[in-house]
Amino acid sequence: MNNEHEKSLILGEAGNMGRAVAGWLGRAVLFSITAIPTLAIVFMIIFIAGEALPFFENLKNVKEFFTSTNWAPSSADNPHFGALSIFYGTAMVTIVSCAVAVPLGILVSVCLSEIVSARAARIFKPVIELLAAIPSVVYGFFAIVVFAPLLQNSGGALIGGTIALLGIPLCLVASLCAGESLKGDNATSIKSVSVSAAVFLLLCIPVLLLARDALSLQISSGTNALNASIILAIMALPTIVSISQDALSSVGRDMREGSLALGATKTETIFKVVIPCAKSGIAVAVILGLMRVVGETMVVWMASGNSLKIPEPFYNVLEPVRTMTATIAGEMGEADQSTGSARYHVLFAMSTCLLFLALLMNAAGRYIGGNKSRK
């Protein structure tokens, strides 16, 4: 704002000079304090990548790091730094927890912004804030003390029940729709009912078979990829919900009303008008949720089982895995005794990957979000 103008109104010539210097100094101080986050990022890149450099200098190391699964960094005579299974563990946990958190989070945010009343949404807001406020180590505690024994003892029933609970209502809706769509073609009501029943049975059988298979599942250890993923999904939920809810509620009222006036149902309005409009906001929400999952340490360290194997077969979420964050947290404690050792540097290499992944995702979120604001 126009500083010079106001100053000359208040003070005489002599004070003016001092004021100007003080003001300029003050500004410099303010600016330098404001630059702290920027400096932090720069130093972070310098120091973390700098500690990782001795490892990356050797090209053989780099190749092994990304392609081998032989991880034995503490071995004195023949150390190996193959981190592929660790990267795979991170990817697996991230994908599975996103598969749970993204649909659930978007559904919840749609429900809060479109389906329930604004007053009810305000009541639910503290619930989401509570979920966001719970410290990650408490989630980890829950995963290891409550959820892991549950999963180990009655995991089959849990998974089977979930499949049945999700599948049967979906089958019911599909079969009803099939029956109804026949009605449109002047079919008799008996015919449509029988078609419904036939479709229902046809769809239900595989679901029930799947559920039955899951029922007899034996889970050897409660601390596995599924446990960590589900807890991480719950952790990512508040991020996804609150940001995509903001995006959804910023869609104009006129859009919704136009769609409803044209005869669309609420669901059609949501899917064909509101969500496409809020697309980029939801994408940002998903990316931020993803970042929370990738960067989370305590839950995966406690709940994922910390096994260095790639699960067999590769989609088996009931096997223990190990993630990048858990590896850093678990091994640095022993490695920092010997600062400068190969193991110390490889862990910094891993956190360099993590840091750049975070920066990349952040940039992607910014790019997508920026597109929206330009529109």
Place this chain on the structure above:
Amino acid sequence: MNDRSRKIIDSSFSKLAKISLALMCAAVAAFTLPIIIKGAGAFLFTATSEHEKILEENFGADLSDGQKERIKRGEIQKEKIFSEILELENRKSLEAQKIITDEIDAAFAKLQKQTDSVLSAAKLTSSKRRKAFADISTSIWGDFASRVKEATQMAEKNGAAVSFEKFLEKCSEDVTERAKQYSGSKALKAQIKPVARAALRRSICQLPNSELELSRKRLSEINAAYFTFKSGVNKLLGPVDAKQKASEKLPRNKYGQSRMDMARKVFEESVCKIRVIATDKNGHSTFQSVQTKEYFKGTPVEKIFDEIEENFDALMQPHFVFYGGFFTNDPVDSNLLGGIFPMIVGTFYLTLGSMLIAAPLGIIAAIYFSEYAKPSKITSALKMCVGTLAGVPSIVFGLFGLAFLIDTLKISDGKSVIAGSATLALLILPTIVQSCAESLKSVPQTYREASLGLGAGKWYTICTVILPAALPSMLTGIIISMGRAAGETAPIIFTAATSTGVALGLSQIFTNPTPALPWNIYNICSEHEAAEMVEHVQYGMVFTLMGIVLSLNLVAIIIRAKLQRR
């Protein structure tokens, strides 16, 4: 698609959405309820009389007369059990001992006669003589095996297994000694060569010793089972006498169970059931879990067990207590006894320290962004960095704290509270900047204009008009960040946290690492040697941490609610 199907899809979708909302609420309930209910159990529980004893001996608590009375009542009951246990270990089965002693005496008496007859016979070849010695051995020890078995059974029935095992060991030494004396006697020395004498000695003691060994093995199995039972009883009731108490190094072994729920658990798992070594058909010995009552049927041990079972309440003296010391006492013996005071203090230091660093910096940066910065490339780059910093994984902050603050800047020699606070401050700085800038922006433009219009300078306007107006809403953001700093674990692993130790004084925060709630929760859940014995402490710690974080959030919510009403 016709109208009906569209309606079905419509209503089923809205139901699905509502169900997912309910699912989220259910997840919150599933998280918080067990923590609240079980966590309260860490300081509100049914205690036994051992609880007061621990408080008195470890934390210098003054006991009331009623409490002393209760300890005494429990002690009297325990005394009975303990005296029976001690008596059992020293009990001797004299009859059984006599049987064996007599048998050995008789055997050696016969020995003289029979060897004489062998030696007086014509000169024998060495192999024949060896056979003759073996025959002597069999004939004099003829029914020794059955006698030993009989005596052993007798001793077992009398409950003298412990002392009888020692007795048999002594017998075995005795036999060896006597055989040695006999084969070394002058009469024998004159008649046969040293090699033959050794052969004779061996064949005399081999047979009885292997018999004794067999019985001893049987007894040692029983005794091992008994000592397993006894250690279960010790775990439940405490050491049998002052001597044992003084010899135990770990405080956990100096006391019985102090909580009724743990006492029941120990009773069921270590007293009712014991693990014994059992030998299967192939001769492999394996551990097996058996019922104490079945295993010791008909022996005095069963009587002791029955007494414990019948007088359980009288032994433990259950009473409901509020153990405030859980929050103010130091932990003893890796959290098996005592409270969590150092962790609470550590969390307090770390949270407050990070707040003292981050809040002024964050507020100043927010002021710059909202009041001074002109829209330019530099400003937007600065803003972008704030957002980016918020997205960096917390473990990377921890490594940064280690590599930069500790190894490069050397703000302390190793882990310290100040290094941890600084790392946490960096972690919460972006959140504070963002929320404070948001609050400053929401101060109406007219406030600024009015102040400037009255002739106030810019800085003066900020300090006297804008900051007070934005303060409550800034406070909300800062308090929520404080909650986050209190609960973060990953950044303090390498910079501030240690798993054991006492509460730090103010002067030590620049040099010493500290225990802190989040780190100790991890530690007690994942790395505790006896995790099943400290479940209540785990829940208590989580409850305390949740209490701190959620009450901070509650304060923030209340401030915000007041703000909205204004």
